[in-house]
Structures are given as C-alpha cells and as structure tokens.
Amino acid sequence: MTLEDADLLADCAAAVLDRHQPRTWRHAVDDRWHYVLPDDHRSREQGWKLHVPATPLSACLVLSRSVEVLARHRCAFKFAVTMRRLHELVGPNADRKAAGKFVTAYPDDDDHARVVAEALHRATLGLPGQWILTDRRYRQHSQVFYRYGGFTPPTVLTDDGEYRAMLRAPDGSVVPDKRAVGQVAPSWAVDPFQDDVTPSTVAESVLVGGRFTVRSAIRQNNRGGVYLAEDADGTRLVLKRFREHTGAGVDGTDSRTRARAEARLLSILGPSGSSPGFLDIFTSGTDIFVAQQWVDGVPLRRFVARELRPRGTALALDTDLALDLTRRLVDLLGEVHAAGYVLGDLTPNNVLVTADRRLVLIDLESALRPTDVAARLLTPGYAAPEDEGRSRMIAADPDQATDLYSLGATLFYLVSGAHPPASQGTRLREMVRLMARRNPVAARLGSVVTGLLAPEPAARPSLAEVRTALAEPAPVDAAVDVAGVGELVDEMLADIVGTATPERGWLWRNSETASRYDPCSVHVGAPGVLLVLSQAARAGHAEVLDTVDLAARWTMRRLGDEPRVLPGLMFGRAGTAVSLYEAGALLGADDISAAGLSLARTLPTEWHVPDVFHGVAGAGLALVRLWRHTGDDELLVRARRCADALLAGAEEGPQWTAKGDFLLAGTTHWGFAHGVAGIATFLLDIAAATGDGRYLAMVGQAAEALAGAAILDGDAAFWPSGEDDSQADTVRLTGFCSGATGVGTFLLRLHQLTGHPAARALAEAAATAVHHGAWTAPPLWCHGLATDGDFLLDCATLSAIDPATSAASRSHGTGATHTAPTGTSARPAASSHGTDRPADRGVAHSTAPHGSALDPATRATAATSLPTQRATAPLDPASRAATATTPRRGTSADPATRYRTWAEDTAQVIAARAVRRRGRLLTPDDTGDVVASFANGYAGTLSFLLRLHHGGARPLLPSYARDSVLA
Known part of the structure; x- marks a missing residue:
C-alpha cells in the first residue's frame, strides 16, 4: 500500500461485493470514478440521484455500508476512485457542483429510489460527511442527499463549442442540467421523498452571530465563503465561514480547525497591522465563523x-x-x-x-x-x-x-x-x-x-x-542549462507519435476541462495536433507521416458524431476543414482532402457570433485559405457571405457584439480571438482576394480604432481587452487572444498588403511589448509564448524582405517618430501565396489565382494616417529616450536580426519552462498538466518551434510577404 492508498477504496468495495454474487457486477474505472453496474442494469437518461458524502477518515466505513445496501438492492453506483480523489472532493476549493459526492447511486425508478434512500439513510446515519450544496437532504441529520439529474443524459454542443448535459422535459424538449447550488430539480420533476417542498428564498441580508449583518459575498467556495458584513454599529468588516467536514484530513481535522488557527494568529498579528484585526469567532449550526476587520x-x-x-x-x-x-x-x-x-x-x-x-x-x-x-x-x-x-x-x-x-x-x-x-x-x-x-x-x-x-x-x-x-547585492549566477530548439522539437514529436490512442474517445489525452469540448475542433482536439504533424512532415520529419494519416482518418470517422457544425476557426469546424485538406494534400490522399472541402462547404456563413475563434470570421478565414489552395470559386463566394454578414453586423467603432447562448455574449473585444483585430484580419484577407473596397474601408476603420485603443509606454504598445473601459489604462495585455500579439498580427498584415507605414510602426511597437512581456506568458499557443514567438518571426520575415520601411530600422539610433505623415500613399501590395514546403513533399499546388492585388484606390482607403499615440503616453523620441538602455542582445540596427533574436529569446523562455514527463521534455499547460492539444497543450508550442527551426509560415493565418508561403 502506498501513501496514496490507491487501491484501498476498490478493495473495500470488492470485499463487500464478494458477498453478493460478485460475477454479476460489471466494473469500469476512469481517472475520477469507479463505476459498478449490475449485469441486468438498464441505463436510463435521467432520474433522482442519491449521494453519500464522507471524509478521508470515514471513507472506508461509509463505502462499506453503502455498497452493502446498494448490492442488496441491485442498484448501480459509483464512488471516488482513490483517496486522493476524495481529498479533492472535500477540499476547500472543490468544484461546488461536485463537492462532497463520494458515493453516487443511480436507482432504476422512483420506487427503487425510495427504498434505496431509506436503506442508505439507516446504514450511514451518524457517519461524518459534508452537506452537499447542490442537493436536498433526505431527512434531518441524514447523510443521504438527492437531486434530479442526468444518468446517461443527452448532450448539446453549445455556441462555445462545449458539450452540455441536458434533461428531457415531459414535452420532449431539452433543458440544461445546471447542477447549480440551490437548483435541486426542474419544476416538472416531482420529489419522491418529500410531499411538501417549500422553495428556498435568498434574503437581501442575513444576521449571524447575533450582531453581524451579511451584505454580500466576496467569494464562495466549498469551504464556505468570505462575506462583506457590518457590525451592529455599522462598521464594515469581513466574515469568513468554515463549513463542517470540508477540507477534512485523515487526522480528523477540517476547515473549522483552520478557522480556530486563523483566529489565534489574527489576534497576534492584528494589533501591529500585519493582518486584519480579530473581532470574533463563533459557531452557527455546525459551522464556524471568524469576524475580522476590513482592510482596504x-x-x-x-x-x-x-x-x-x-x-x-x-x-x-x-x-x-x-x-x-x-x-x-x-x-x-x-x-x-x-x-x-x-x-x-x-x-x-x-x-x-x-x-x-x-x-x-x-x-x-x-x-x-x-x-x-x-x-x-x-x-x-x-x-x-x-x-x-x-x-x-x-x-x-x-x-x-x-x-x-x-x-x-x-x-x-x-x-x-x-x-x-x-x-x-x-x-x-x-x-x-x-x-x-x-x-x-x-x-x-x-x-x-x-x-x-x-x-x-x-x-x-x-x-x-x-x-x-x-x-549587499550579489551577482546572479549566469549559468543557464536549457534544452535547444531541436531537442524540444524531437521530444515533442516523439511524444505525440507515441501517445496516440485511436481506440478512445480522444485521440490524445486531454485535461478534464478540455474534455468537455468537441474532440474534432482544432483548439483542443485531434485536428489541431494534425495541423502541427503536417507542418513537421513538410519540414522533413518523415517519422510522423503515419501519425498524420492516423489522425486525419480518426477525425474523418468522428466528424459524423456531432451533427451541429459551428463556424469558428478554433472551437468550430473551420480549422478542422483546413487541417484535413492540408493533411490530405501532404499525403496525396484525395479522400482526406475531399473530406476537408466537404466540411468547409457546410460552415455557416451567417452567425450570431462574429469572432475568429468561435464565429463567422473564423469560417471566412478558412474558406479564403482553401480557395487559395484550390481555386474553387464556390469557397470564395461563401467567404464573401461571411464578410457581408460582418459588415451588416458592425456597430459604431467599429465593434462587433456576440449574441445568443455564448459565454461572451453582450461583450466587445479588441483582440484577435474574440474581437476587432481578428475580424479585421479576415476582412483584409477577403479584400485581398476580391479587391472589394467595402471590406478594406471597414479594415481602415478597425485599424484606426485599434490604434486609438493602444496604451503606449516608451517604444512599446499594449492593448486592453476591450471588455471593461474603466480598466483600459491599467490592464496592459500582450497576448494573442487579447493584447499586443493579436493586434500586431493584424497590423503587420495590413502593412504587408497596403504599405501603410503607421500600421507597421504600431505593429513593431507591439513586438517590443511582446518581447518585454515574455516571462508573464505561459508556454502555450493560446494567450502564450508560442503565438508571441510566431508574431516576432513574422516581424523578422517582413523586415528581411523590406527593411527600408521598417520603423525600427528608421528609428534605431535616429530618434525618428513612429507616426507617418497624414495622407501617405500606399505602395502596391506584393502578395504571393504558395506552400511552406518543397514541391516534392506532395502537397498539391493550385494554378488558380492566388488573390487579387489591391488596386490603387482601395489601397489608398487603408493608407490614411492612423492615430498611433494617446495624450498620456506619446510615442515620440523623448519618451523612447527615457527608456533607453545599454546595447543588449537583439538590438542590432538590422531589424530582421533583432526580431529573429527576440523569437529565439522566446524559445529560450519556453525551454526553461519545459518539464520532464514520460521521460521527455515537454511544456506544461496553465495547471502544470502536460497534454498534446494545440491551443492549451504543447502542440501549438511545437508549431512555433518548428517554424523557428525549419522556417515556414503560421498555420491557419494568411501571409502576404514576397518570400513567405501559404501555411
């Protein structure tokens, strides 16, 4: 037995089942739960679930008694797979929807539920376990709780690309199974345990401890909560609640033990002001409250x-x-x-x-x-x-x-x-x-x-x-030992090839949160990893070709599992269509390419979500890209419909607001993922493909708005998210989804197509901000270092092609400003599209027209001067001089060398954050877990490292530079 007691709970359940025809029970185990089903069990969609809580100290006794009852009544059930999992369920910060649910029973019907609930109540009465927040208590003092919910429920793919469990109403319609605190059952579900259930009400204020009035919750968690309250004399204070049996350990302590410890230390530190002052500690019911002074x-x-x-x-x-x-x-x-x-x-x-x-x-x-x-x-x-x-x-x-x-x-x-x-x-x-x-x-x-x-x-x-x-400061030891780019590339590719599981529901293991999303989306699913595998194969890594074929065909088989097609590039099926087409072209597999094109023709071209990651702008980017690959005018027609829908939906600013059942509904953003920068990038791309001045005019307005929103500090430009204008001057973002990398990605492409010097100047200021902020970003593609590095490589590519117009080149050592004269004419766009691999690698190269050059009139529309400074932080020689430092790595007068060096610096930061898992160096996600997914795993990071090591262009995004290639 290990310290984690990995088999303790399973052994306990097995010992009881051995007395109840053990061969008539089926077992299934995953990372969180151990399921036990009678052989004759008939699964149903929904019903009344029963939950029994436990503490780590009472777990074996609770489980033993519960299994005895459930086995005797032939009731399906599950329990926490390990003691570690139980520890998570009772932890102070456990998800309140799941907190405390150690054993879950799935009765066959309401009559069965009544019998099983009563037997469980008698068997577990008096054993310790926390109150389950989402449930109703079976009886006073009972350790059995219940709620109405899904057993094997229908699921619906939401506008966010997430699968949501649903309940089926008597009329056949489906409603969300919310599992929220206080929502035990839908209105049409009749409680089989209590005849008269009075709905609970929430008071505007609550008096506790005989003197403290709770005004609002600062935060709530499984442990209890932190509340803003007032004393009897009106003095503002903080009240902390510690619930019985939450945070319980094997030593018999729980959160209430911690409450007493906090009260003791507050009374010691409070008088000096090193902590809030202690006011009171008291018990209310089974919970303990600690009152302390408010600190502003x-x-x-x-x-x-x-x-x-x-x-x-x-x-x-x-x-x-x-x-x-x-x-x-x-x-x-x-x-x-x-x-x-x-x-x-x-x-x-x-x-x-x-x-x-x-x-x-x-x-x-x-x-x-x-x-x-x-x-x-x-x-x-x-x-x-x-x-x-x-x-x-x-x-x-x-x-x-x-x-x-x-x-x-x-x-x-x-x-x-x-x-x-x-x-x-x-x-x-x-x-x-x-x-x-x-x-x-x-x-x-x-x-x-x-x-x-x-x-x-x-x-x-x-x-x-x-x-x-x-x-007495001492110098820092300068010795640093980090992996090289080539080593990281090889180890990441080996891990992807070696960990594919085509027999499972996900081709590569994902996090618990990500696993709620579409496994055929680029963001977290197989098509995102497929994009990178194809990129690696084009760069000469022939060892991944079999896995390219495996991932493409796995995705093709799974596409039909979800009939709803969302348009987004990352969370919808737009990026999936591109990934399949390009993999098929690489392999010379016409059926795979055809699957990608067929999927592209089903993408919605009008949608209530406008952005790139979830919405119609993402569909448009994919359609234009595939048109450039194939010359199929039907795809371009569909892309124009996307663009026309965006023009029709534009609001003053311009801004676009998402609607419908969408997490970001009602909000506006500046960034690439969900806002103006990404939408404008698509409109710029369709303008390049069609020469339609309407699209370019909107692009010009978007560029002016983005320039006006920039926060300039020295020679760096940052952006707020755009959600909260009151925080605009204090929240300085550098990321791709929201921030300098995403906005700079658009501005750089605007300059590439129109020659607009002010757009380039602001893009290079964004690059400076990105370089400054390298240590504040995680080693990911989404909101992380991988897209930062990609942007810096884009800057290096453009500077190498056209150094004469580089703002950084003009200003280095000269003190020249970033702004361009009003009315500067645009140069003719130099647009070229191809592939980012030698022709003999097997990707079909179309002879169809690869985008129409913008005529002088439409170029002039976008060439109007962009405002590139705010009154509070002008981007002028004096402000740059104020932040000047001694010469450093990456400050060569050659801007292409500078940006390339900055990209290499980004790779060093990524390498320093790599961890060893499964014997390989891999980069972790935000939680410290290591998964292969594109946006929140290491595959997107690998994509940047492949570009740095082998060259090539960014997956999914348009590129217009003379020597760049179609990614």
Whole structure:
C-alpha cells in the first residue's frame, strides 16, 4: 500500500461485493470514478440521484455500508476512485457542483429510489460527511442527499463549442442540467421523498452571530465563503465561514480547525497591522465563523500586474519598489516566525497592498505552530518541494523552512509577473538566472530568489541572511542549462507519435476541462495536433507521416458524431476543414482532402457570433485559405457571405457584439480571438482576394480604432481587452487572444498588403511589448509564448524582405517618430501565396489565382494616417529616450536580426519552462498538466518551434510577404 492508498477504496468495495454474487457486477474505472453496474442494469437518461458524502477518515466505513445496501438492492453506483480523489472532493476549493459526492447511486425508478434512500439513510446515519450544496437532504441529520439529474443524459454542443448535459422535459424538449447550488430539480420533476417542498428564498441580508449583518459575498467556495458584513454599529468588516467536514484530513481535522488557527494568529498579528484585526469567532449550526476587520487594499498579485512597465528589455517593477516590497515581505514573515508559527501558504493572493503600500497578510487558515501536526493546505508552485512531494492527506510537522521557499516563489512572481510553474524543482532557479539577463529587478534580486528556492531546506538562507543580501547585492549566477530548439522539437514529436490512442474517445489525452469540448475542433482536439504533424512532415520529419494519416482518418470517422457544425476557426469546424485538406494534400490522399472541402462547404456563413475563434470570421478565414489552395470559386463566394454578414453586423467603432447562448455574449473585444483585430484580419484577407473596397474601408476603420485603443509606454504598445473601459489604462495585455500579439498580427498584415507605414510602426511597437512581456506568458499557443514567438518571426520575415520601411530600422539610433505623415500613399501590395514546403513533399499546388492585388484606390482607403499615440503616453523620441538602455542582445540596427533574436529569446523562455514527463521534455499547460492539444497543450508550442527551426509560415493565418508561403 502506498501513501496514496490507491487501491484501498476498490478493495473495500470488492470485499463487500464478494458477498453478493460478485460475477454479476460489471466494473469500469476512469481517472475520477469507479463505476459498478449490475449485469441486468438498464441505463436510463435521467432520474433522482442519491449521494453519500464522507471524509478521508470515514471513507472506508461509509463505502462499506453503502455498497452493502446498494448490492442488496441491485442498484448501480459509483464512488471516488482513490483517496486522493476524495481529498479533492472535500477540499476547500472543490468544484461546488461536485463537492462532497463520494458515493453516487443511480436507482432504476422512483420506487427503487425510495427504498434505496431509506436503506442508505439507516446504514450511514451518524457517519461524518459534508452537506452537499447542490442537493436536498433526505431527512434531518441524514447523510443521504438527492437531486434530479442526468444518468446517461443527452448532450448539446453549445455556441462555445462545449458539450452540455441536458434533461428531457415531459414535452420532449431539452433543458440544461445546471447542477447549480440551490437548483435541486426542474419544476416538472416531482420529489419522491418529500410531499411538501417549500422553495428556498435568498434574503437581501442575513444576521449571524447575533450582531453581524451579511451584505454580500466576496467569494464562495466549498469551504464556505468570505462575506462583506457590518457590525451592529455599522462598521464594515469581513466574515469568513468554515463549513463542517470540508477540507477534512485523515487526522480528523477540517476547515473549522483552520478557522480556530486563523483566529489565534489574527489576534497576534492584528494589533501591529500585519493582518486584519480579530473581532470574533463563533459557531452557527455546525459551522464556524471568524469576524475580522476590513482592510482596504488590493492583492499583491493584482498590484504587481498593474505596476509592471517596460524596464530594460522586460516588463518589470521599479527596482526601488521591488526592493521595498521584498523587505516588507521579509518583515511580515519574520513577525509570523517570531510568534512561533509557520505561515503555510504565502502567495501573492494572500498579501494585500494598501494605498500607502503597507503589506497585510490575509487568509491565515494554513498557519500552524511547530507542535501542530496536520495535513498541509498547498498552493501549487508556491509550496516547497518537500511538501509537494508528500500526499496532502498525510499529516506532517510544520517547518519554517517551507515558508522560506514560499517567500522565494512569491519573490519570483514579484520579479517576473508570472506565477512559478508547479513541480519545477531546481528549474525555477535557472529561470530566474535567464530572466536576469534582461530584467533589472531579476538582476538585483536574483541571488536572493535563487537562494530561497533551493530544493534542500537546509540550503535556504535565513530571513536575517536575506536582509543582509538585500543590503549587499550579489551577482546572479549566469549559468543557464536549457534544452535547444531541436531537442524540444524531437521530444515533442516523439511524444505525440507515441501517445496516440485511436481506440478512445480522444485521440490524445486531454485535461478534464478540455474534455468537455468537441474532440474534432482544432483548439483542443485531434485536428489541431494534425495541423502541427503536417507542418513537421513538410519540414522533413518523415517519422510522423503515419501519425498524420492516423489522425486525419480518426477525425474523418468522428466528424459524423456531432451533427451541429459551428463556424469558428478554433472551437468550430473551420480549422478542422483546413487541417484535413492540408493533411490530405501532404499525403496525396484525395479522400482526406475531399473530406476537408466537404466540411468547409457546410460552415455557416451567417452567425450570431462574429469572432475568429468561435464565429463567422473564423469560417471566412478558412474558406479564403482553401480557395487559395484550390481555386474553387464556390469557397470564395461563401467567404464573401461571411464578410457581408460582418459588415451588416458592425456597430459604431467599429465593434462587433456576440449574441445568443455564448459565454461572451453582450461583450466587445479588441483582440484577435474574440474581437476587432481578428475580424479585421479576415476582412483584409477577403479584400485581398476580391479587391472589394467595402471590406478594406471597414479594415481602415478597425485599424484606426485599434490604434486609438493602444496604451503606449516608451517604444512599446499594449492593448486592453476591450471588455471593461474603466480598466483600459491599467490592464496592459500582450497576448494573442487579447493584447499586443493579436493586434500586431493584424497590423503587420495590413502593412504587408497596403504599405501603410503607421500600421507597421504600431505593429513593431507591439513586438517590443511582446518581447518585454515574455516571462508573464505561459508556454502555450493560446494567450502564450508560442503565438508571441510566431508574431516576432513574422516581424523578422517582413523586415528581411523590406527593411527600408521598417520603423525600427528608421528609428534605431535616429530618434525618428513612429507616426507617418497624414495622407501617405500606399505602395502596391506584393502578395504571393504558395506552400511552406518543397514541391516534392506532395502537397498539391493550385494554378488558380492566388488573390487579387489591391488596386490603387482601395489601397489608398487603408493608407490614411492612423492615430498611433494617446495624450498620456506619446510615442515620440523623448519618451523612447527615457527608456533607453545599454546595447543588449537583439538590438542590432538590422531589424530582421533583432526580431529573429527576440523569437529565439522566446524559445529560450519556453525551454526553461519545459518539464520532464514520460521521460521527455515537454511544456506544461496553465495547471502544470502536460497534454498534446494545440491551443492549451504543447502542440501549438511545437508549431512555433518548428517554424523557428525549419522556417515556414503560421498555420491557419494568411501571409502576404514576397518570400513567405501559404501555411
């Protein structure tokens, strides 16, 4: 038996089933659940489910008694597959829809449900387990809960590209199975357990503890919640609720134990202002509440993100500010340690920064005294390796050395603006050394951070030694050992080839969240990986050709599983059509190419979602691309319908608002994925293909709007998302989905087609922002480093072709401004389309017209001067001079060399973040997991590395430069 007790629950269930005709039960196991079904079980769509909670300490007894009842009554059921899974279900931050549901029973009908519920109630009465938030309690004090929901429900593909479980109403229609707190059953489902169920109501305010009035929820989770409240005299305060049996461990402790610990430390730190002041602790029902003073401040995480500015060649804090915050953090931790406590969970989310820049510790429930023995509450990336290596269910002696590591991880965030990746070990220290080459704060604090991040507790400096090091800075060790691009490419390709599972529902394993989406979409499904495999094969990696064929044919077989066709490039089927066509052309497999073209002809050309990732602009990009491949005018006609729909739906700005059952419905965006930059890129592409001035006129308006929204700082340009205008000047984004990379991608193509110098100048300012922000982005394609690197390679390609018009070339060492004279005429567009591989690799090359050159009149429409500066941050020689630094890597007067170097720097950051999984170096997703998907896995990252290593153009996006090729 391991410390994780992997087989404990299965063994417990099996021991009981052995007494009940064990050969008449079928078992199925996945990553989360162990299913047990009678041989004669008849599955049904929906009904009343029964849930029985447990704690890690009571799990075996609860399971044993539950299985005895369920076996006796021949009822299908499932239970948490391991103790680790149960620990997740009872955790403070467990998904409230699933929290506490240790055992789930699926009765055959309502009569069966009544019999089984009563038997389970009698068998488990008095055993510990949390209240299940989405359910109704069977009886007072019962440990049986129930709700109406799907057993094997019908699913519907939503406008977001996500599958949603549905319930079938008596009239045959389907409605969402919401599984929300307080929504136990749809209105038409009759409760079989209680005759009179009074609907619950939500009061505008609640009085608790006899004196505190709850006004609103700041946040809610499985543990309870944090509430804004008022005392009897009207004083504003914070009230924290700790629910019984949540956060339970094998030592018998739960969240209420943590409440008492927090109250003790608040009473110690509050008088000095190092924490909120303690007001009261009291019990209400079975839960504990802690009342504490309200502190007006922002989390350190948000404060750092707001204060990052271009410094050196990186986004960084002001060095004096960073040093001041570091000293204050050290003093705070010193006060905790002097009181005899281990803080236990120091992160940028658990420190508030007040208006006068005083630091205040919050959320102190993880604090323990060295004499306490309890299971640890950990934040991945901020927990010391010795804690990460332990099971969270196993109690451990608190050690103040773990706080030193968490201090180092918090300083890592202070230095970089990025959360430290989980489970990196000594690689975090190499990352700090690498960023110190360009980041002045990392250079100043790097030796302190790397010392605190030592994997061995004894090697970490004491707080006194940290204070000395802050006063007497030491140089950062410059030695960095990261993988080369070629090594990463080979290992990623080998992993993709070696981990395909064509017999399963997903060709490559995906995260739990991603698995709710369409497996035939580019974003998370097989077609996205197929795009990259085709790219690799065209670059000469013949070892992947069999997997190209496998992925293409797997996708073809699965297309018919979902009759609804969404138009988006990433979440719909537009990118899928391109992926199949190009794979078929590569392989010389006409049936695969034909499948891609057939799919393209079914894409909607009018849709209530306008954007690229989910909507009609994505369909348009795919149709124009396929038209260029084939010369099939039907595809171009369909693309024009997409463009006409976008012109008709444009609002003042221009802006486009999504409608319908869509997560972003009612919002507008500037970025590429969901907003103006992506839509304008398609309109530019269709204008190039047709010469239609209507499309180009709208492109010009979009470019002016994007230029007006830019946030300029020195020679860098950032963009807000566009969702919240009140945050526009403080939220500086550099990503592809929202931010500089996506907007710059459009502006660069605008210049390529029209010769517009102001568009290029702003695109290059975006490139500077992207280069500065490399450490703030994850190693992904979506909102990450891969698309940043792709954009920088695009800049290098254009600069190599046409260096004379490069704003960076003109301004380097000259002080010339980025703006172009009003009315500057556009040069004739030099547009060329081909393939990004030698002709003998087998991709068919059409002799059809590859896009119409824009005539002088339409070019002039887009050549009007774009506003490229805001009054608060003019992009002029003086502002650039203010941020000038000594010569550095990538500042060659040759802009093509500069952007290529910046792309190589991006690859180094990616390599530094790689982790070893399955014996191979791979890049993790946002959660630390490693999956092969295109947008949120490592396949999209591999696509950029292939371009850097072998050349070629970006998958899916148009390219117009003379020597670039059709990706």
